[in-house]
Amino acid sequence: MRSIFLSLLCLFLVETCQKPEKEQPLTAPQLSQETLRSCADKAPFIVVAKLVEIRPPLGFGSGQFLVVQWVHYKVEEVIKGQVEEKSISVGYYIVARRTNSGETIAQLSPQLFKTDTRFVLFLENDPKKGYIDRGDPSDRLPVSYLSLESCSLLPANEENIGMVKKAL
Amino acid sequence: MRSHCVFKLPFGEELYAGVSNRTPQQGYTGDSTRQKFTLKERDNETGLDYSINRYYSSTQGRFTSADPVPMTTQRPPDPQKLNLYAYVRNNPLIATDPNGLELDVTGDEQAAYIASLERDTRLKLKVNKQGVVSIVSKPKKLSKDAQKIVGIIESKEAGDRVHIEATKDRADVLGGQFWGSGEQTIDFGDLRTEEKAGPGGFTVDSSVMHETIEAIEGRHTPCTWDPRSVIVPFHATAIAAENEVRRAQGLAPRTGLDQSSRDLNGDTVYRIDFTTHTEVLTVERNTGNVKKAEVIKKQ
Numbered sequence: 001m002r003s004i005f006l007s008l009l010c011l012f013l014v015e016t017c018q019k020p021e022k023e024q025p026l027t028a029p030q031l032s033q034e035t036l037r038s039c040a041d042k043a044p045f046i047v048v049a050k051l052v053e054i055r056p057p058l059g060f061g062s063g064q065f066l067v068v069q070w071v072h073y074k075v076e077e078v079i080k081g082q083v084e085e086k087s088i089s090v091g092y093y094i095v096a097r098r099t100n101s102g103e104t105i106a107q108l109s110p111q112l113f114k115t116d117t118r119f120v121l122f123l124e125n126d127p128k129k130g131y132i133d134r135g136d137p138s139d140r141l142p143v144s145y146l147s148l149e150s151c152s153l154l155p156a157n158e159e160n161i162g163m164v165k166k167a168l
Numbered sequence: 169m170r171s172h173c174v175f176k177l178p179f180g181e182e183l184y185a186g187v188s189n190r191t192p193q194q195g196y197t198g199d200s201t202r203q204k205f206t207l208k209e210r211d212n213e214t215g216l217d218y219s220i221n222r223y224y225s226s227t228q229g230r231f232t233s234a235d236p237v238p239m240t241t242q243r244p245p246d247p248q249k250l251n252l253y254a255y256v257r258n259n260p261l262i263a264t265d266p267n268g269l270e271l272d273v274t275g276d277e278q279a280a281y282i283a284s285l286e287r288d289t290r291l292k293l294k295v296n297k298q299g300v301v302s303i304v305s306k307p308k309k310l311s312k313d314a315q316k317i318v319g320i321i322e323s324k325e326a327g328d329r330v331h332i333e334a335t336k337d338r339a340d341v342l343g344g345q346f347w348g349s350g351e352q353t354i355d356f357g358d359l360r361t362e363e364k365a366g367p368g369g370f371t372v373d374s375s376v377m378h379e380t381i382e383a384i385e386g387r388h389t390p391c392t393w394d395p396r397s398v399i400v401p402f403h404a405t406a407i408a409a410e411n412e413v414r415r416a417q418g419l420a421p422r423t424g425l426d427q428s429s430r431d432l433n434g435d436t437v438y439r440i441d442f443t444t445h446t447e448v449l450t451v452e453r454n455t456g457n458v459k460k461a462e463v464i465k466k467q
Contacts, residue, residue, distance in 0.1 A: 058436075059456055062399045063352065063382065064343030064375060065426055065438070095395035096347050105340060128427070135428035135436045149396040 030153050033163070039151035040167040043122035045081035048156045049073035049088070054113045057131070061096035061106030066131040068146070069094050069108050070139040073121065076156075079164055081123075084142040091126060091133070092147050102138040112153060120164055122151035201328070230254065270329055271321045272299040277334035277356040284376035288413050289314035313377060313409040316384055322360045330383045339456040343370075344379035346399060350387030358458045365461035368445030371417060378410035420444040 031039065039086065055070040068091040075086050096106040123145035135140060154160050216223040216232060223232045231254075273281050273295065282293050282301070291314065292304040300320055310318060320330050330350040335341070337357035345353045354376065362370035385402040404424065411421040426439040431450060440447040443466075450460040 060340060060342040061345050061347075062395070062403065063341070063345035064358075064378060065440075066399060066403055093395045093399055095399045096345060097349075106345075129425045129441075132426050132428045132436075132438050135430045135438075137430070147396075149394045152394075 033167070035151070037057075037167040039148060040080070040164055041121045041122065043080065043148050043151060044101055045083055045121075045123040045125075045145060046079040046164060046168075047073075047075045047083055047088075047121050047123065048077040048118060048161060049075045049121055050062060050078065050118050051113060051115055052087070053115065054108060054110065055136075056134065057094065057105060057107030058134050059105055059107075067094045067106070068092065068131040068133045070133065070144075071108065072141060073115055073119075076118065077161075079161070080168060083123075083143075087139075087141055087143070089139065089141040089144040090121060090123060090147050091131070091140070091144065092149065093131070099128055109151070118156035120154040120156050120160055121145075122148040122154075124157055178439075249258040270323050271301045271332075272330075273301060273332040273334055274299045275332075275334040276336045277354070280356055280372075281332060281334035281354065281376060284373045285317070285380065287373050288377045288380075289317055291318065311412060313381055313412060317380060320384055320387075328387065330380075330387055332380065332383060337457065340454065342451065342458070343375060344382070346382050346386055348386050348389040348398060350383055352379050352383035352386075362447065362449060362461050365447050365449075365463045367463065368380070368420065368442060368465065369447035369461065369463040370440070371419065373416065374410045374413035374417065374419075377413045378406040381409040382406035 012094055014066060026068050051071060052054045052074050053072040055072065057069045058067050072087065072089050075083055075088055092108055094106050094108070126140075126144040126146050128144075154164075188324045213222075215227065216225055224230075225232055231252075233310060258266045275281075278295060282295055285291070285301075286293055289310070290307040291310075292306075293301055294304050295301050303318065303321055306318065320328060323329075330352070333351070333353040335353060335355055335357075338353060338355050341353045341355045341358070343358045343362065345355075347353070356372070357441060359370070359375050362375070363372050382405070383404050385405050386398065389398050407422055407424050414421055419444045423441045423443060427439045427441075429437050429439070431437050433453070435453050438449040438451065440449065445466060446464045448460075448462050448464060449458050451457065452459045
């Protein structure tokens, strides 16, 4: 009885915390058309950019403070908003044990944030306060944004770029 | 900690690369962390998960000993609760059992945590040997946040559980850390240093309230991609709770408009903003500990 019960349940994969995002645990989730439209609508800036460098983590996850880690990108195409600088830094909130965080310390996953990878980024202005980071001036370039993370880390392939443009 | 959400069968047995055509490229790996199913520490020799009150066997989907709370009024009407070895009423897709009980606090600073929580809520609490918190007495009137805490302690809902790790000093935690799923670490070493900065800055009691409410707010958080949706609203609620305690202490509220920079030694300096003061924390680059805290009154 027990083995039948288990066999039936084995049809479902469950993660440590919750159900898996499709079958690719190391990639950001795919966005539905509806989510994509919502992201395109609410993001003040949308760019296609190549990841140049992932800056070191602070070493703590958020808790008493909101913690941000920075990534440097080279902007290749501006889809929405006015982004004039080619080199920008994008801040991501760090929470331990989220799917974008790293193995031994709270940080962005190097498996997801790979140098030279092109992404479609949904961005908002960096308020420059309301969070803590390493405080290193080289982490945050003169032009910086925060990532609208509910819009995921969307690979910049033709299909995705086309979908984003269509959603605008 | 994990780099990603590790795939498991419903009762916690892990799926590794090599099992049923699963490959490392698909993200299936083993990992070296000892914290396994629902973040419980797994004994490498026996494969059992340490669940504070007893051991859990993920391959069998059963605890290896009977529930230490053998008979409650909820058990007789619910047949799934009659088996004292069963895990979450045999329904692991819906519920988890982080420690088998409702609110527990472990670590060297357990007593300090309870003392702060009592001052924050005016509850009289007691803790058993396993760290499980229960209520001895309540005041006639409870604040909104105290009601939330009472709700967790007295909750009978599966998954309505909070675990606080109260430590003296943990290098990978600054003040407090949110882990989701109702788990929070509080570094009392940091909190005391922060409090020493003087009037107007952080207090241990208000920070304990912050961390507790953040843990409660995050107790049902899934392992999602999106950290912002998880932490930003919970952090705002936690700051509001922290400010309620500060108000009762006669202190100005925290605004949440924190900032950071570097000093000449390469140490990181955080400027924590309160309406009347700024608390400046200097965190040592190598240890991650708060080495200096001072409060500066705003002009």
